Amino acid sequence: MGIVASLTDAELADRLPHADKAAVKEVYIRYRELLLNYAKKMLGDDDLAEDTVSDVFANLLTKREAIKIDTSLQSYLYKSVKNSILNQFDKDQHRQQYINSIREFYQKGEYATDELVLERDLRRRIEDAVASFPPKMKEIFDLSRKAHLTRRQIAQATCVTEGTVNTQINRALKILRSKLTLFFIW
Template identity: 40%
Template sequence: MTLYTTLTDHDLVAFLKDGDKTAFTEIYNRYKGLLYIHAYNRLRNQQEADDVVHELFASLWTKREELFLKTHLSGYLYQAVRNRIIDVISHKKVESAYIVSLQHFIDHSEAVTDHLVRENELTALIEKEISALPPKMKEVFELSRKANLSHREIASKLELSEMTVKKHVNNALKILRSKFGLISFLIYLGHH
């Protein structure tokens, strides 16, 4: 019988790739505390730090067969947590900007019909710009934002790599933001 606590990270990863739950548990027990502390120090929120670590390990298990480490396991896990922390922080900033913008609009709004007219005009302009995107970028963007498909689902549906899907979505967002500004575009996305 293998004593998992004595195995190297490299050996644990090999067992993990084969679906060994005990190896996964050992990796979890070995790194969860350090990763949580790192996440908490950056986020200053216990629930968010717990969520980041939980999502990382859930992803590690579901993607175990395709796991390819360019570095040590500890470096991979640290980088993965760091990326998730950045996602949480940037999501908070976008959410905060949207709320501030919305509150400002409510505080200074004119008649509701005027708002609806402006919103419809903005929506029409954005739809026009979306239509002007290159065909594949437009298709990917609409599946992402209107059909609410994940990058993985889009990649599977269109037979593209997830990286290609991500690039199409990011490029479409850059184009649209440059034409309409961030706040206007966020308000549009909030309705779709």
């Protein structure tokens, strides 16, 4: 049994900042299993617990000069494990939030963009088809669909019979259907 093994926790803690690798090794021997069990209880994952405890000891070794232990060594180590786990939870939560926001943007953004493109294309095709109607048919169709007039009101406004209005609207719709069939099939 070496000299370091006979030191108290307080004496070990005092030696850590002075680049004493033997002190770090002794802390590892004393607390690894305890910290590992603690991490396993918190995480429910043996491998992740092992990684967490290893990271705590790696930090203890690499940052030992900057370590300031104001409590007991045991409290410091348990707090280090707990903080490491909480940091991991935060990273995982932020990572998951980021993934979810990207997924949501992709799903909504792509869907909304596709929908807008299709809507604009459909509107343009309808406008082109209506623009190609004979003048009287276009006038009657516009009064029906844009001004929302009844067939009787359209007949009075255009000085034609209601039968003519019905015929013109039906022909206009037939032309639109034929011109837009490929669009809807696509």
